[in-house]
Structures are given as C-alpha cells and as structure tokens.
Amino acid sequence: MKSILIILLINLVIIFRSKKVYACTGTYVGSKVSKNGSRLIARTEDIGSAHPKSVIVYEKPFWDNNLYIDKITGFEYKMPNHFYKYYAVPDSDGNNDDGIYDEVGFNEFGLSISATVSSYCKEEINNIDSLIEKGLREANIASLVLSTCKSARESILFLAKIVDEYGACECNNIIISDKEESWYMEIVSGHQYIAIKLPEDVVAVIPNCLMIDYVNLDDDENTIYSKDLINMPKENNLLKFRNDKFSIRKTYADDLGSYDRDRLWGGQNFLAKSKNRPYDYDFELFFKPDEKVSVKDIMELQKYRYEDTKKDANLAINNIDGFEVRPIGIERQAECHIIEIKEEFPREAPGLLWLCLGNAEHNIYLPYFPNIKSVPEVYSNRFHNFNENQAFWIFRAQGTLAELNRDKYGSNIRKYWSNHQDELIKEQDLKNKEFVSLYKKDKSLASEYATSQINEIGNIFYNKAKNIYEELFKYVASEAGRAAEEKYIPSEMKETSI
Template identity: 30%
Template sequence: MIILNKYSACTSIIIGKKASTDGSIMIGRNEDCKSSWPKHFVVHSAKKFKKENVFKSNDNDFKISLPLTRYKYSATPEWTTKYGLFEENGFNEYGVAMSATESAYSNSQVLGYDPLVKDGIGEEAMVTVVLPYVKTARDGVKRLGNIVSKYGTCESNGVLFADKAEAWYMETGSGHHWVAKKIPDDSYAVISNQLSIENIDFNDKENYLYSENIYDFINKNNLQTSEDDQFNFRNIFGIRDVDDTKYNNPRVWYGQKMFNPKIKQGPKEHNMPFVRKAEKLLSIDDAQRFLSSHFEGTKYDPVGDGEENDKKMFRPVSLAKTQEAHVLQIQPKLPTSIGCVQWIAMGVAAESTFVPFYQGIDDTPEQYKKGEINYDPNSAYWIFKLAGVLVDAHYKYFISDLEDLQKEMKILIRQNMIKIEHQYKNKNNAWLTEKNNKLAEKILQEYQKFAYRIISKSTDFSPLNYKQNLDL
C-alpha cells in the first residue's frame, strides 16, 4: 500500500567552504506550506533525563526512545503541536546544523517493493529526535539513517546537515532505504522537491553513506536503470513527469543561472546536475538572495513585466506560502558560539529580512516565541508578514519602499555583527543573548514603523476616493 502524504514544498541550498567568500559552510531552505501558518523560534536548553526520554508523534503513531542526555539546540517549531512539532532547523551545542526537510517523491515501482511506512518517522519529528543527540554532521546522517532503516519513514525527503568540517545532503527514497552525499568543498547545490542525488560510489565511504542493504535491494528487484552498473539514485528512486517541468526544474535552473550564468540550459530540463562549481565565490548574501528569488530578470517573474502566461508559468523559489526561510552559516575560524549563525527570515523571504542569531544565545526574543493562526501585533512572524501583505496590496507602488528598508536592515545587521563579534572575546553567553536579541528587536521595530507608514500611504488608494473635475 502506498501512503500519500501532504507534502510541504521547500527549496534548499548548500554551499561548501571552498565555494564561499569567507570559508563558511552554508545550508539553507525555504519552509513552504501555507500562506498563513505562523512559526516560532526557540532555544531548548541541555537536559539530562532521569528515567525515560520517549518521543511520541502527534502526526502519526511514530514512537522512539531517545538518549537520556539531550544537548542544547535551537529550532523553529509550528505555532501548534496538533499536527506535530515541525522544528525544521537549528544548531546544537556542538555546532551541528540540521534542516529538515526538502519534500520529494519516489516512483511507484520502488514503493511497490518497499512502501512508505504509515507510522514511520516523518518531517515533523526529524530535527527533534536527531539534532539534540549528535556531535557531527556525519553522525546526524547515520542517526537518522538508522532510524529510517529500523522504523521506516512515512515520506520521501531530503535532509541537510553541516558542521565546521563538511556539509551533507541525505535523501530517503522508500520506506527503509536512503543515501547521503557529502557536498564537495568547492561546490554548491540547489534542490527543489525532487530526489536529486545522482551516482553513488559504494566503495567511497568518505563521501557517501547509505542504507545497509540498498545495493542488494536494487539488484534483487531489477531496479537498475544503467547498463554500466552506475548506481544513480535519482533515476532509480525518483520520478520525472510534466509537473517537474513547471514546478521543480525551473527553480534549480534559476539557482544555477544565478551562480553559473554562462551555462546554457533551459528551465524545463530534467537532467541538470545536482552539484556544480560556481563561477565566483558565494557569500551569505548570495544564499539569501537565492532563497528570496522569484525569477527576477526573466519573463517568468510573477511580479515582473512579462506576459501574463509567462509570469504564471513556473513556481518561484520565494512565494506566499513560505512560513520562514533560513540559512545556517558555519564560520570554522570563529568560536562555535559566534561562528555558527542561524539566519531567519520570518514569512516570505522576498519581503522579509534575514535576522542573524548566534549559536551561543540561551534564549530568543519574546516576539519570536509568539504567534497563532490569527494576527498578533506582538509576534515576529506576523510583524514581517504584515509588511508583506501591505506591500502586496499595491506592489508596484510600495516595493521600492520595502527594498530600501531591507537594504537599511542589511547595513544595520552587518554593523552590529562586527561590534558583537569584536567584543565577544571576554564576554559570556548571557551578554551575547542580550546583544543579539536587542538587534532582533530593533529590526522588528523598524518593520512595525514601516507598516505604519504603508498603512498611511495606502489610505489614498480607496475605491471610494473622488477627485472633483473643476471644469464642470
């Protein structure tokens, strides 16, 4: 029996340390689900359990016993636990970064032999049962892989891991089988709701990890698609259909167009490579720019000047259904507390601002822990969301105002980060928490002021306006 799930529809990016301008490793993703579905941002303190530490999912009947020691970690859970936690992304106290998940789809032939498991682990549980219990990115892949192999998974997904040494991308392709690839240090990858990992080298344990019996599973069930014995995970486990040409492929195309503009390929092409070397070194701004993109500079931009059919042809990277976007940046030359930065843009990335939060903070601003399904003026999610909604109502008139604000916030953030990182040497995490949260609160205040100005400007757009003709 094939179990069908309601998937979120995210977009991811991974950048290796030799591919970045400052030696950073970066993993990032847009968490897309509903246009109005608030997220929170929290820090869970380390904890030692005296008896049992059991996780029980609210989404299905997945249940697992966890280690008695839980490391400190950050996360962005949903506003409600009714459908599960969906903690989605964060750092733990060892500087391990995790983002879960990039929803994907497996073909019916593979699922016929190894169906998805109704009560297996899913997206909503992955960060919660993995991130607080691992010390390296590789350990994260192995822990999640062992859980999938033992308990099964209810979904096909991609999961991002990183630490100061390396970045990994892991994919679950059926009920119990998975693979993972270490992203080359000099390369990047962009992913969009497809199984993307290509050839697996079973003799290279340094750069590939995989479920124990996957090779035998392929051969036993005659699933191999290549005559030269190459194991191409994308081809064997994935799907390729017309929906990909409208929904998934164009996002990969645009990301690769941004970072490799000289390469000739079209937005509908199926076989774009999973990993590429960019034409220039990439910065944190490049990662955020990709997650905020909507085909700017092409006829496919939904808020551009193209023909209506073209503007509606492809699904953009940044869209109204984004709940939050994040980039987890690891700067190996800095102490973990300030070298690991969780950049979070609440709401639609294109209309929000990526706010930095250092791994060493012990708490988050109160506004980031608030927000339910109805608008709350004291919620960070809703403060950023309100600005976007107000701009959307008269987009061409107000987008330049929003872009000016975003530029001002980037400058403000950089100036504050330079001061914080310079002064942190002789300070503790309580000091870091105070300084970081003050910066975050300042950005929220500026967005609130912006909303007030746009409300005032919008009053003149009422359809009940009347301009008298003095010639009558």
C-alpha cells in the first residue's frame, strides 16, 4: 500500500508540472571549435515532463509489407526492400499516443540523426503552400532515415523526395550526420525546403524558428533545396531581403518572438559571452564561440536557465502573469542528447550518443556507442504511467522533486550528478581507445564491448537515481511536519565526503 501511495503522489506531481508543448532547442558545434576536435550535434526534446521515452534497438522493421504507415495521420510510404539496423529513443506510448517519434539514434552504417526542432512558417506562406495533413512529420523522420539511408547527403535527398511527392505535415529543422559531414535541413512550408552542409568552424543555437538566411543556391556541393524555394514566394510578392540578399528566414518565417529570442539571446551569450549581444540583436544562425566548446559545456547549456542574468528563469519576477521567460533548461524536457562524432572512430561507428532521460537540470548523460546490441531492460521498458521499472520515470521523478525547491532539494543533487558526469567523461576517453582498438581487430568484439558498457553503467546509474528518488521523497514528505534545517544531501555524497 505504501509504495502504491508513493507512485500515485509522484504521478500527480509530474503531471501537474508537465506542459504538453511541442518545442525543442538544438545546438551544433563544428569540429574546429570543439575542445577535443569532435563534431557535436545536440537537442533537448521539450515535449513534456510526463512524456516517457525508451531506448530501443531495432533489429527488424516495425511495419509490414515494406509499407510504413503513420497510424495517427494516415501518411504512407513504400519502403525499400532493405532494412538497416538502428537504435533510437522513441516515445514509450508510440501509436497509442501521437506516433513513434524515434527522435535520435545511430544506424549500422554510422548514420545519426537528431529530428526535430519544430518550426513554423508565415500564414501568408501557408496560404499558398499549405502544410499537408497526411504529409511527412516529425514522428516519422528518424525511423524512415535510419532504417533506409547510409549517409547524411543521401538522407537529405531522401527526405527532399518525400516532401516533393507527399508534402510536409509540419515545418521542421533536422540535423543528420555521418563520419564525414553534417547537414542541416529546414522544411519551410508544405513543399519547400532548404538544406546546407554545416561548416566546421562555427556553432549554432536553434530554437523553434527557421534560421537560414541567405545561402548560395548555385553551390550544389553544399546546398540542396526545393525547385520553387524562390519562385513560389516571388510569384506571390512575398520575397524578403536581408542586406540586399534573398533571405529564406525573413521570406518564410515571422519575426522572432520572445519564445525563441530568449533562447537565442541566452545560448549565444552562454557560448560567446564576450560579444555581449543585446536582447534585440538581429541574431544569425552561425557564430563563433569565445573558447573551444566541450561536451560538458553543451550539457550545461541544455540545463541553462539564464542564472546570474536579468532573465534568470528561477526568479519569480520573470514568471508572472502575462510574462514568462523561456529558458533552454526547461522542466518539460523528455530527453536531452548530444551526438559526438569523433575523428578517430571508424566510419560505421563514428562516435557516441550522450543521452539524458528526463530533463537535464538534475540528471546525468550516459554514453552509448553506435553499434550496441541491447540496453538494460529498464531503459527499453515502456510504461504509460510512473513505474519504477522504467529508467525514464526514475530519472524524471528524482528531478521533479529536486525542482520543487532548487536550492534546498536540488542544489546538492545537481552537484552530485555533475561530479559523476565529470568522472564518466574522463573514463570514456579510455573506453573510446579500447573500443577503437577492438574495432580494428574484430567488429563483433567491439559491438560486444559497446553493449557491455552501456548495460553496466546503465544499471549502475539507474540504481543511483532510484536511491536519490527514494531518499528525497522521504525528505520532501517529512517537510509537511517539521521542515528540515539542512539541505538534502544524497547519502552517497555524505559517505564520500567523510
């Protein structure tokens, strides 16, 4: 009975704090401006705090007769005869809710995808090239690409062909990577799109808006775009310019609102503080960071609530009726990820996926190699409601309690996970060398090693999160009687400090 009451209460807390809003924040860091020479592709999936996610290794298609069907919208696509194995991070509820939403993952050829950051086109654009109800949407993109394509460029051409033939249900921003290159695609209306090969000497922070301005459309090596990208708005007197050049963003999208501007201002100043860009700055997609950017830096960016600035989202004054700051580190993150493409890794296993289940603020990112065969059962389990046998719910539950009082409940939890994160990143350097060495000798041995690593650390950190949740629940519950004088400290932190 006691455990049932606890489950019911934590469910109520999580659901109360959840806002079902489709929104994400993406980040890109080129290899020439990253601290260790890796290319970094990152995103927070801000769909809702009570939105369970699972990690699934797909050995075979989940569709029948080579026909992919979106059971929510009716979109259908005839798939090729081949199927590439992949792992991804779908919604636990899948078609019982709003669709598959594989979101992020690697396939057996080393192709990775982060899909998507939702975006929106102008009403005037939608009136002449409407979004298609049965068109391509976010819920389908990662599944289609990872099961079908081998390279980033091939993936962009594949998606472009689908939008040409079937149209798009939504505007979306997508990053697809292989060992050699990353491509960024914006679907900007029902049948129009633009994709560019990402440069290696810049960074980008991408909120829920179209961000590509001018590009050289004659550069076939670095751009892929729909045939009427310019003609359609031109024929309807909707062309817009920036610095006397055709601007895709200004033509297809509304001006920035605070929902997106908050994150551009916060993200660009987080990575390039010396530039001190004002809130009303005319932000561009790419910029140069002050210093080379590490994986840990991006983890901290995904937690960032503009602390120590005038827009600190933790301050009551910034969250009053009619005004609410939109932080990057928002409570409704369902998962956060960083794809790290590494120079020394092989082409078919080119890097790591750092994955955080639940929101990042009081949490940890675990490293997944590309060629894993399985994950711990608690990570692949799928439960609609809170269940301690699913890793998502445990990580989400301890974070939810921590954020009820960030100082008293959460400050030491954040330190606890940050210390473990530093250790994991340091240890991963040695594991990466072992993985690469094994891969050169025998790919199957490397795959077994990769699988054993995530199964080992996955269980270790699930148990650590479960211990924090159980301790903190008791601590928070006891506050209803007599408030504790000291902040909550995880027992493991107390033991190691003795």
